[in-house]
Amino acid sequence: MSRFYGRVAEDSLLGPVFVGQAEVDWHEHIPRLTAFWCQIELGIPGFNGAPTAKHSALSRVRPFEARQFERWIQLFTDTIRGGWSGSRVESMIDRAVQIAQVQSRAVERAEPWSPK
Template structure:
């Protein structure tokens, strides 16, 4: 299975996220949007200097652990993001856009309890990182129209 090409399913909008292939497709579709996003690409490309060939499999492992209970991911999200934040501070707009793109990537292809869990967990990630890195509650009432409830 290629890291860069999504696996296609017949009418995936009627399916939930059920397999590693589904998670692969979600992660690839989401980060494909990131690399073309004017706000987020500089964070990932210029500040974090993400090596996508290394990063995508880790993200697939992470989301497979969270959503499907599969073993594999052993890192800490806060540590990696704190390093990036120390180089170039995150702003609430980064969290808002990241979350909106994640929700869009899910809603375009999947629906069901696991898809809902993916949205809820992403909101929790954004909330924790915003609290730890920016010392604010996310979604912020000032400057954010994104809702974390899904």
């Protein structure tokens, strides 16, 4: 998660949302995202966030674009494939693609995204 969000923070399309707009506190965000993935991928309870509500609040100010979802998935896929092997790799990527697709339709004012 820290490797992934390190790349997100430096990215020209995504960085400004996290750093400029949301002013994300990484010490808080990374454990939340870790809990999110532990819950959805490993079934370990512990995440109690509201991604759609948070994304919508941001997207109302500056609508999320399809190319931002595309970049998010690209960085996620590169980070996971570059650092790990085993069956969880593709399962996490598939799950991320599915969530990104659903989020792009659920988030207010977001531009719908589908994998190419």
